[in-house]
Amino acid sequence: LWFFYFSIPLILLLAFEAGYKISKNIPLSTGKDTFDSVSPMVSGLLAMLAFVLALTFSMAFTQHNLRMKNVLHDAEVIGTAYLRADSLNEKDKIKVKQILKKYVDTLVHAVEEASTKEIKAMLEKSQEIHHLLWSLSISAMNREPTLQKGLLLQSINEVIDSQQKRISSGLYNRIPNSVWLILLAISILTMMTMGSQAKLIQSRRMTAIIPLILAFTALTTTIMDLDRPKEGMIIIGQEAMLDLQKSLEMKPQ
DSSP, X not given: OHHXXXXXXXXXXXXXXXXXXXXXXXXXXXXXXXXXXXXXXXXXXXXXXXXHHHHHHHHHHHHHHHHHHHHHHXXXXXXXXXXXXXXXXXXXXXXXXXXXXXXXXXXXXXXXXXXXXXXXXXXXXXXXXXXXHHHHHHHHHHHSOOHHHHHHHHHHHHHHHXXXXXXXXXXXXXXXXXXXXXXXXXXHHHHHHHHHHHHHTTOOOHHHHHHHXXXXXXXXXXXXXHHOTTTSSOOOOOHHHHXXXXXHHHSOO
């Protein structure tokens, strides 16, 4: 993200300067009528840019909230499955609870790891745990069908589904590249038009342009940070999962 934080201002400054240079090489009237004809164009492009920024921020923030909700839901369904494991016989109960504890440890470790390769390895490990939990629950249900064991089977199914939701929202759901390209194109066109406007009044107004560019850069990198929870400073809080991990460690099997 630091690369974008430094490259975006450079690109926009170059676009502003390009608009200024192009207008400098084209004979234009510098009268009030010409300036008044360009001002609505700049205002329109700025409004369009603000709309795309708001849309992009809304998409990123919605996904960020969804990821936080998924963490809470994941912790809830695992905790419920752990409690419902008491419906099994002593041997199966101990085994299922040990597996669930191991599963929580795996999830917490996967979030703490920054390496994508290691995260994928942890996800493969969690899928093996899912298969083992499901097999144990099905076997217990087939041996002695009861309502309590049916509820446990339902909880295990919710654990598996919840994990898939977390993977989808955390690793794959991103703002489409086409939206980023549109945002970049409108930003460049806006800065070029503002450069042309600056030529008409014979002043680059850098004291106003630079803060505008920096504000745009700060907002854009914030959106990128929200869109990529493992790559920036904005992270998804794992308090619910950490609390569950501590709770399971304290509970007797």
